[in-house]
Amino acid sequence: MNRRELLSLPAALAGARGLLAQGNSSRKRVTSAIDRFEVFRVTVNERGDWLLLRTSSSDGLTGLGDCSQSGDDLRVMSLLQEYERVLRGRSIFSIEELRQWSRPPIAAHGRPAVVAISAIEQSLWDLQGQALGVPSCDLFGGRLRSTIRQYANVNRMTRDRTADGFARSVERAVADGFDAVKMAPFDGLVAAPGSERTRQINLAIECARAARRALGPSRDLLIASRLTTWSGQPGR
Secondary structure, three states: OOHHHHHHHHHHHHHHHHHHHHHHHHHHHHHOEEEEEEEEEEEEEOOEEEEEEEEEEOOOOEEEEEOOOOOOHHHHHHHHHHHHHHHOOOEOOOHHHHHHHOHHHHHHHOHHHHHHHHHHHHHHHHHHHHHHOOOHHHHHOOOOOOOOOOOEEOOOOOOOOOHHHHHHHHHHHHHOOOOEEEEOHHHHOOOOOHHHHHHHHHHHHHHHHHHHHHHOOOOEEEEOOOOEOOOOOEOO
16 A cells, blocks of 8 residues: 555545445435324413424434414314324425425414424424434534523513512512513503503503513513504504
8 A cells, every 4th residue: 555545545434434324314214204293282371381292203213393372272283183194104304395295284274284284394303313313403504502591481470460470570580590581561452442552551661660670780671562553553
């Protein structure tokens, strides 16, 4: 073996490993198929539950998807049972096929079908990352950051929708170590004329002010707004 042959050996070995890895991946793509769906309904409060999908593949992997907030959990669960029968045996890599297949169900069933099929796709991306031995983010072009900041969403836990009620919830979040809090004080707004509308808006603003006082100046306050006018059009 001469010098040139010796120097080319690592590249040749790397190429061989790449081809082997591609072969292994190809075999996984052929053999890894959708096996079954499991749906978990987690009780949160009177404002709604969390609905989670776990998809199992034929080679024993499981992937997760979120199918909450459809407006009709029972309908989503029924649709997922139906879709399981149709999709069982299809490759976990058939994302585009799933999207094409989903058009008629979405046209027929609207938002519940959109949420159910979205959860299926999420779970398939999860399964693909596991099957290929890479983080799922690598399938979307790579990771943008190494950490994700957490905030406490105190909106659902706050049943007393007054300034004092929100302040107490924020104080609990601060005690738990959160440095950012999210709330939606405008959730309670309903279509109303004149002075009643003004009262509702002023109450929401006061709730936000109370939350800010409880947070102090060094923490962040996130506010989700659903403010609308009497006509039902987005507010200005």
